[in-house]
Amino acid sequence: VIQRIERDLQAEGLPPLGWYDVLWALYRAPGRRLRINELAEQVVLSRTGMVRLVDRIEAAGLLRREPVPEDRRGAYAMITEEGVKMLRKMWPVYARGIEALFLAPVGADAAVVRDALERVAERDGSNED
Amino acid sequence: VIQRIERDLQAEGLPPLGWYDVLWALYRAPGRRLRINELAEQVVLSRTGMVRLVDRIEAAGLLRREPVPEDRRGAYAMITEEGVKMLRKMWPVYARGIEALFLAPVGADAAVVRDALERVAERDGSNED
DNA sequence: AAAGATTGAGCCGTCAATCTTC
DNA sequence: GAAGATTGACGGCTCAATCTTT
Numbered sequence: 001v002i003q004r005i006e007r008d009l010q011a012e013g014l015p016p017l018g019w020y021d022v023l024w025a026l027y028r029a030p031g032r033r034l035r036i037n038e039l040a041e042q043v044v045l046s047r048t049g050m051v052r053l054v055d056r057i058e059a060a061g062l063l064r065r066e067p068v069p070e071d072r073r074g075a076y077a078m079i080t081e082e083g084v085k086m087l088r089k090m091w092p093v094y095a096r097g098i099e100a101l102f103l104a105p106v107g108a109d110a111a112v113v114r115d116a117l118e119r120v121a122e123r124d125g126s127n128e129d
Numbered sequence: 130v131i132q133r134i135e136r137d138l139q140a141e142g143l144p145p146l147g148w149y150d151v152l153w154a155l156y157r158a159p160g161r162r163l164r165i166n167e168l169a170e171q172v173v174l175s176r177t178g179m180v181r182l183v184d185r186i187e188a189a190g191l192l193r194r195e196p197v198p199e200d201r202r203g204a205y206a207m208i209t210e211e212g213v214k215m216l217r218k219m220w221p222v223y224a225r226g227i228e229a230l231f232l233a234p235v236g237a238d239a240a241v242v243r244d245a246l247e248r249v250a251e252r253d254g255s256n257e258d
Numbered sequence: 259a260a261a262g263a264t265t266g267a268g269c270c271g272t273c274a275a276t277c278t279t280c
Numbered sequence: 281g282a283a284g285a286t287t288g289a290c291g292g293c294t295c296a297a298t299c300t301t302t
Contacts, residue, residue, distance in 0.1 A: 001249065018292095036263065049293050051264060056292090073262045073301045105248035112241045119234035120130065147270095165285065178271050180286060185270095202279045202284045 005097035014090050018043070019057055023087045026063060026079040033066065033078035062086050134226035143219050147172070148186055152216045155192060155208040162195065162207035191215050 006016055025042045026034055034042075040050035054077050057063050062083035068074040079087075106113055135145055154171045155163055163171075169179035183206050186192050191212035197203040208216075235242055 001253075004253065037261090046294055047263075048265090048295075052292070068262095071262080071302080075263070101252060102249055105252045106245045107248070109241050109245040112238050113245050116235045116238040116242050119236070120231055123230060123234045166283090175272060176285075177273075177287090181270070184286095197284095200280075200284080204285070 001097065001101045004101055005094060008093050008097055009090065012093060014093060015057075015060070015062075015086065017094070018045075018053060019062070020087070020090050020094060022053060022057060022077075023062060023079055023083050023090075026077060027084060027087055031078075033076040035068070035074055036077060039077055057083075130226065130230045133230055134223060137222050137226055138219065141222060143222065144186075144189070144191075144215070146223070147174075147182060148191070149216065149219050149223060151182060151186060151206075152191060152208055152212050152219075155206060156213060156216055160207075162205040164197070164203055165206060166203075168206055186212075 002017065009016060021043045022039060025039060026032055029038075036050055036054060037047060039054070040047045043050070045053065054063065054065070058065060058077075061080060063077050063079050066076040066078050068076055103110065131146065138145060150172045151168060154168060155161055158167075165179055165183060166176060168183070169176045172179070174182065183192065183194070187194060187206075190209060192206050192208050195205040195207050197205055232239065
């Protein structure tokens with residue numbers, strides 16, 4: 001399913017799914033920004049990998065780094081206006097893929113599947129929401 | 130779940146999960162061997178990627194390439210005795226991970242989840258079994 | 259010394275081009 | 281010319297080491 005959605009995004013000249021995850025995490029965060037560390041944790045990526053990913057998304061102008069007033073070691077990643085626009089462009093493609101490739105075939109069992117997979121996720125102790 | 134199992138395998142000095150998929154596909158194939166192409170299709174990997182993967186597994190002595198009598202372009206990948214032994218060493222770790230991290234939390238909903246995800250897989254037209 | 263972020267090295271995957279055989 | 285396999289170039293992730301700040 002992921003592969004198919006990636007292909008759809010590429011076909012429309014849009015960024016890969018990983019970018020959406022990052023931008024969405026920033027968008028819904030308080031102040032539209034998060035530390036690199038928090039971002040890496042939410043998206044299940046190493047801190048190192050997140051630094052590279054933030055580099056690329058920043059180069060595309062969809063987010064920008066900002067200093068943290070009370071801690072001069074750290075940096076926020078903050079979504080830009082262009083980032084929000086990109087989020088809105090990507091979402092329809094994403095949603096369409098999820099609906100057609102996943103939700104439709106799951107059908108009436110959706111609630112059972114969701115609960116079961118939530119139990120799997122909780123077992124690990126990763127991210128919630 | 131995959132990540133956790135990968136960690137368990139690494140902790141015991143065993144190869145990554147991708148190797149298991151390849152070895153298992155060879156083990157159950159007629160004659161204990163498959164063409165690179167067939168292998169790539171079954172494991173959902175590009176033919177190019179499969180060539181590299183076969184390179185590494187062959188270097189470890191778990192499979193060997195063999196010529197195809199009736200088609201001198203092609204090459205079989207055939208599992209070795211060491212490969213079969215490795216399969217037997219990896220399976221307990223794999224099985225334990227699946228049981229503890231996935232099957233246990235899914236519990237009584239297993240049948241519903243399996244049927245639902247099979248419908249998702251069929252929708253695409255990839256591999257069956 | 260520990261934490262946050264970054265950089266360099268290495269692994270693994272894909273795409274495009276090549277070589278051999280059909 | 282097309283198919284099977286391979287190789288080179290490149291993208292993206294992880295590990296270990298480094299730099300700065302606490």
